[in-house]
Amino acid sequence: MKAFQRMTKVHPNFASPQPILLPLTDQGSRREEAEVLTVWRKSLLFNCSGFTVYDAKGNLVFRVDNYGSGCKSEIVLMDATGKPLLSIRKKRQLSLGDHWVIYNGEDSANPLLSVKHHLSMRHKKSLADITPFFPSSSSSSFVVEGSYMQRCCFIQNNEGQNVAEIRRKEVATSSGGVNFGEDVFQLVVQPEINTCLAMGIVIALDQMTASRPYLIRSWSS
Numbered sequence: 001m002k003a004f005q006r007m008t009k010v011h012p013n014f015a016s017p018q019p020i021l022l023p024l025t026d027q028g029s030r031r032e033e034a035e036v037l038t039v040w041r042k043s044l045l046f047n048c049s050g051f052t053v054y055d056a057k058g059n060l061v062f063r064v065d066n067y068g069s070g071c072k073s074e075i076v077l078m079d080a081t082g083k084p085l086l087s088i089r090k091k092r093q094l095s096l097g098d099h100w101v102i103y104n105g106e107d108s109a110n111p112l113l114s115v116k117h118h119l120s121m122r123h124k125k126s127l128a129d130i131t132p133f134f135p136s137s138s139s140s141s142f143v144v145e146g147s148y149m150q151r152c153c154f155i156q157n158n159e160g161q162n163v164a165e166i167r168r169k170e171v172a173t174s175s176g177g178v179n180f181g182e183d184v185f186q187l188v189v190q191p192e193i194n195t196c197l198a199m200g201i202v203i204a205l206d207q208m209t210a211s212r213p214y215l216i217r218s219w220s221s
Contacts, residue, residue, distance in 0.1 A: 037056075037187040037189065038054045062079065062196070064077055076106065077196070087103040099116050102200045128143070142156060151166055152167060163189075168180070
């Protein structure tokens with residue numbers, strides 16, 4: 001009940017969850033306009049961490065429910081009904097940078113994209129590289145620039161076009177603007193990238209921040 005009351009403040013049009021199924025291809029949907037999502041870094045389940053994501057009408061779109069806190073080795077992105085859409089798993093390696101793999105649903109045999117820390121000091125604005133898991137894949141590549149810690153970054157495609165943006169959520173009031181801090185922010189998704197895929201990238205960035213916060217801070221300076 002407390003979570004429900006708090007979410008009505010985060011999103012004034014908060015409504016009962018409505019099941020919304022989205023395509024998983026990275027070619028974008030048939031949307032003609034950008035979709036603005038409100039992302040809350042909190043699960044609606046008791047004693048769980050995760051994400052709760054709403055569309056502009058207050059409908060529940062995505063959810064992540066994890067028991068415990070801190071960095072996880074596997075995160076499952078679900079729709080409003082609890083159906084798995086994407087799995088984001090950490091790949092074990094000996095190198096310095098984190099490496100996460102995005103899978104279709106819960107199928108470990110179907111990796112889609114790799115998300116890696118961008119460790120080049122020549123390009124301090126570049127936060128992460130997103131590439132097809134298999135070189136022969138027709139999936140697009142992306143790069144993340146900016147600071148996830150400050151909730152101010154962009155996902156760009158191969159042509160340098162901003163296809164998604166992570167930004168702080170502010171609500172105007174009669175006494176001025178209200179900033180919800182780092183736990184509530186907006187994800188603006190352009191038609192050129194699938195909404196589900198963009199949220200999967202956000203989850204990977206969030207886990208990278210949890211595991212190596214000093215790297216994220218150094219790149220954002």
